Amino acid sequence: MMAKVVAVTGNEAVAYALRQVNPDVSAAYPITPATDIMQRFTSYVSNGQVKTEMVLAESEHSAMSGCIGASAAGGRVMTATSSQGLALMWEELFIASGSRLPIVMALVNRALSAPLNIHGDHSDGMGARDCGWIQLWSENAQEAYDNTIQAFRIAEHMDVRLPVMVCLDGFIISHSIERMEYIDDDAVKNFVGAFKAVNPLLDIEHPVSYGPLILPDYYMEYRKAHAEVMAKVPGIVLDVAKDFEKIASRKYGLFEAYRLDDAEIGIVILNSAAGTSKDVIDSFREKGIKAGLLKPRLFRPFPYDEIGNELKHLKAVCVLDRADAFGGSYGPLFIDIAASLYPHKNGPVLSNKIYGLGGRDYLPEHAEYAINELVEIAKTGKVKTLKEYIGVRE
Amino acid sequence: MATPLTLKELSKKEILLTSGHRMCSGCGAPIIVKMVLLASDYPIVAANATGCLEVSTCISDYTAWKIPWIHNAFENAAATLSGVETMYRFLKKQGKIDKDIKFIAFGGDGGTYDIGFQSLSGAMERGHDMLYVCYDNGAYMNTGIQRSSATPYGADTTTCPVGSGIQGKPQPRKNLTKIMAAHDIPYTAQASPSHWMDLVKKVKKALEIKGPKFMNILAPCNRGWRSRTDDAIQLSRLAVETCYWPLYEIENGVTKVTFKPKEKKPLADFLKPQGRFKHLFAPGNENMLKNFQEMVDKEWGYLLKASGTE
16 A cells, blocks of 8 residues: 655645545534635535535534434534534534434634634633543644544444544644645545444435433433443544554554653643654653653543553653633643542652643743653652643733 | 325325324424325425424334434524435435435424524525425423514513513514525415415425425414414414415515405404413503504515515
């Protein structure tokens, strides 16, 4: 198989993956910075490069409603959005997952209003983390592309049948050109395979009713069934990653562990900021400081056991969140990391930093600041500030 | 082959909304749904907005629908059906479906005039091949008779209750049928279950037309209208005969009144049997009654003019 080396933006890469997957229907609505994905995709439609039928909806709420209708009808469906768009879809996110519809959506992470801000942070995706969707987070264009292709296999797996969100950082990744590799069209097509409909609405001979009212006598059983399916997802994500490695020669796990094996201190961080952090870790390693990094990929369902086991031997861990949970004590990523370490009595001391909100740059000095602090915490076992905003005016 | 339009022939057809659903006795909505589905000679896939019809016809693990049916949420029956219809077009193009399937969305007035208005407007503008049927009972009946933009002038509801200061809904209702016609869609019509032949004909006509169609059908609700449980048909007939609910259609821009009462009855004949208008007949409210009659007369006048039947 020939990989094609290209220089493209994150959005371009996602749109290219969607072209290769060639979904049956897409319902979408423009929003910065995700617009570009659907703009590129609709040009594939106009030029006959995909067979996809578009529903160019009048809002994100209708876009996701259309995706739900199309998916229930019995075919492969995708869309893309960001920020306010995801917020407007809110109600529909739960209906898509509760109805067990394997929709794939690119979420180009962007801050939420007010005040209005179009730039990258994780408030949108974090706010939607418990809506029953699977979430895959991506560091760069390559990962966004690879995750998009794998997302269809995960969503449509017969033991899963759940929607998947592929998250990538707005502007930082969506609009920056990077070197990456495209997989051959046929290899993607074969990898994704043919769509298998389950209880399609369009099967006139076998009429089904979607979206019943369920009273207290059975609602809870449906929720438990959903939770049980979520528990199977990590295993399936790993199986799909193994198959993917055969066509792409790139390995994917539930998370990336970077120089963690012999590390004493570690950073946990999502998406694009992980790249900067890894560089800084390398320079600390050169100074003899045993630092490492963990970057979650599968954020929902959160692989608590696996991540807890990966971090438990560390002395100190700093979790960097690109979103805050107002009124909660810590950022959303921190809360899950703390929960994953809860069973480990002698686990690391934890601290939490909030960075990069609304597209504020995450600089090497921010990572340096966090690591220097970790060195100090590892020595003394004491944390000065459990949670703080960094890279912010006082 | 098309079923001949006689009660005898229609009664031989399978009823696609089974009995045993949990709509109130005397409700107009299931009568309308049955008539609409009887009118079709095609297989139908239906979408349903959240509301009385939806919560009462598909309570897990039972369904009253013998046809494929999808409920998504309150405000998006049209958008949901847009997706279903688009997938159908895709699969048909790919040769994976060969049947001619028709698509019908059902929504109450809340889910159509108000919260679902944008979704409906968008679906009509995009030109999906679907018929949207609004069963208009004039308030949010499912949540307990709150006013909607379809609630008639002066009606007593639980959110515009008659009090010492306010005498029911101060505003006239939104004329949704006209608004839908303004979308320049190929077919818009208003119907009433009292005039079953007219209703069935309109549905048949709509289903033969490719593209977006809208029908607004009056649906008496004895709980909200505070009327008797056996008078849904009688009341909807009075609504038509008083010209409160004129029967007409707009096909490719041409307006046609499909039923012109021999003698237009006074509006009071329609209002009087309904508890929600009781206060309009109390001393001091003569003016409201007069205003309401004038609104109906004015609209009827416009309609006659538009249809060239003045």
